[in-house]
Amino acid sequence: METLALIETLDRDGRPCQVLRVSQWPVRIGRAIDCDLVLDDPHVAAHHATLFWRADAVHVEPASTVNGVRLGKAVVAPFSTPPLPPSRLLTLGATTLRVRLAGDALAPEQRFVDLHRHERRHGVTLAVLIVLAALWHGFDQWLATVPGTPSYTLAWTYLGVPAALMLWCVAWAIGSMLFQHRFAFWPHLRVALTWLLLGTFAKVVAGQLAFALSMPLIDKAGRIVFIFAVALMIWHHLELLVPRLRRSFGIAIGSAVVVGGGLLLVARSVQQEPLVGDLYLGTISLPGVRLVKPVSADAFVKSAAPLEKTLSRWAKPGDDDDEGSGGDDD
């Protein structure tokens, strides 16, 4: 017989788990075994609803039930027989059904993305990132130790950061297990390494550049770039979990950065601290890195004269006096 329609029972993720070929209307749905489509949902009545064909459309007629029939969010009123909406989704109890008709246009075939092959293609990138990170971390650790430090001590300090990074990525992979049904450790590692390396690179280069040109502002810019890199990293982690919420995550993280950053700026300005970074540039680099000429002690001291104005403004009593609020912190 000719198949007029398919009725698919959808699971939590929207995938069909039970399919009924319909060769004649009406179709009775319920838990009773004399129904055409038998559901094992305890929230469904023995005879829950009937689907029938009228005027070139599928209509639904709820039977007498406790939970009723919903089309999208709208509950179908008793004794009414509305047509199905264009999505042809209807919910009976806790079960969602989709009706497909023989004449429906099909979405075009989509290219298959083999996630494993996808990851393999990024394998080279990932390997490069890992090598870069390992080298940088090694260099960084080496800088902070003195000659003759026993290698086992070095190993301990060296392994701390990779271990933390592993845990971070495992946590995200467990998240992707929840939403994507796969343990996406490597993609998350790639995201983390990319942005952390970029951020660190920006910070270090900015520090050196600030020293070279004697422009502390560059160092502060580097710190801002680092913060943004971390924000982007978290955004990409989230995007890997639920790709379709990419925009919402972007907005959420963007607002978190704006609000958090704003609050921090306010707090620092109340405390009369520099808005970004440290009180002064802390980088000391190799003699050859310095590009600008030094000034004389006299010129340097004279250039500090404008500080008096700021400081006397800060010293003014009144507005933000912290009497009794425990402002004494020395």
Next chain:
Amino acid sequence: MALLDSRHGDTAEGLAGLRYDGSMLLKRLFRYRAGRLFAFVLAASLGPWAHATPPVARQPVSQAAPAARPVTNAASAAQQASDAEDSGNLSASARRIYDVGRPRLLQVRTLLRDQDSQASVGSGSLVGPDGLILTNYHVVSQVALEPQRYRLSFQTVDGVTGALQLIAFDVVHDLALVRMASPPATIANRGVFEFRPAATPLAQGERIFSLGNPLDVGFAVVEGTYNGLVERSFLPQILFSGSLNPGMSGGPVLDDKGHIVGVNVATRRDGQQISFLVPAEFAQALIASGAHAKPITTSVETTMAAQLMQHQQQLTQRFIALPWRETKHAHYSVPVPQEDFMRCWGSSSPSDSKGLSFERSDCQMDTAIFINESLRTGDMSVRHEVYDGSKLGALRYAQEAGESFRNEGMGRRTHDLTAPKCREDFVDSGGLTMRTVMCLRAYRHLPGLYDVAVLSQSVDAKTEGVQGRFDARGVSFQNALLLARHYLQGFAWKR
């Protein structure tokens, strides 16, 4: 150096006075490199002890103390000082002095404005008609700075009490004059203390007698010796070899005729019987200028700032007039101050150090001016470290030097001071290129005064360098700049 007023917290007095000393001690000793470990040990043992002793159990001991303690101290001090006289004579002499001083000796109490609880106690002496009393500024500082929260009262040895009014102070020498608000009719019968004439100076080793009320346990006389002025002190102070305790601050120190030679002010907790007195001449000067002043009812901050301004002007002029000391380093001339009124301590990395080797010098003034519990000012410190990073190589040396440069504290905004504001650049001095930061903080309640810190790190050698830091507290903006320039110009590259 602990100041000698006994200040209480929220538990039993005396107890809290000791706890307070513990923190003073720590603060003080922190400034001496050599004493650091010692300070920790002592603080650790003192802290729990003060807490653990139940107030009730201490009470009878405290009452017994005035009789027992000073006498023992006086006796031991006297034994060191003299071997000719017998102890009977000594105590007879102390007794005579105490009998003379007794009617003119008082306890000065700082009370909360609205209740009779005492916030701190010190001592004082009658030095003029109508109940004019000499004491330390730090004994009355709470009343001076926060008259809306505190008030002053006195109690004589024979139990007469009454209110006091602040009439004049000398914050630099830590002296204050207060007057009885309504002197009792019999006040004239008590007489006043005379000062020892300047024409007959004391000789080192002469016996002098300190009066006061230590730890609020009872009036006491403490015998000790005059040992001249403290060496290398910018502000003259008498070195008194005798035991002073909190609560005695502001009390008079008398010669054997009962004439005032000084005023109890401070003691060193890391030594034995190392105590300090304000020389009588400053008290006389204050009495001459302030005895007839009206009670102070307005803010003291303008007067205080003016006194500190004068002090910083003298200090800056003397400091800049002194040439820097010759340093022995092969490549660097480093500004190290003369030890006229500063004391320098040196240290270096262990010889088997595998990392950065350094030599360090720490110079600072002993005398800082007390403003309030959290603010001392009017002093300077200079320190430097010469680094040898040849074992580290250029990259690791730069890293270490940067670490050391970065972690210098410049302070944060407090009740007394604004946050620091800095200026930084590469500075050349005598052919030496340095990364230099100068940070200033303004006093929030003392207009025109600033703290300045100059931090400088040489950056023109791959594996060696020098880092220096200069600090001056409570100077004018102009003097801050002058001092900074003077300091930076002390650096040079030796060719």
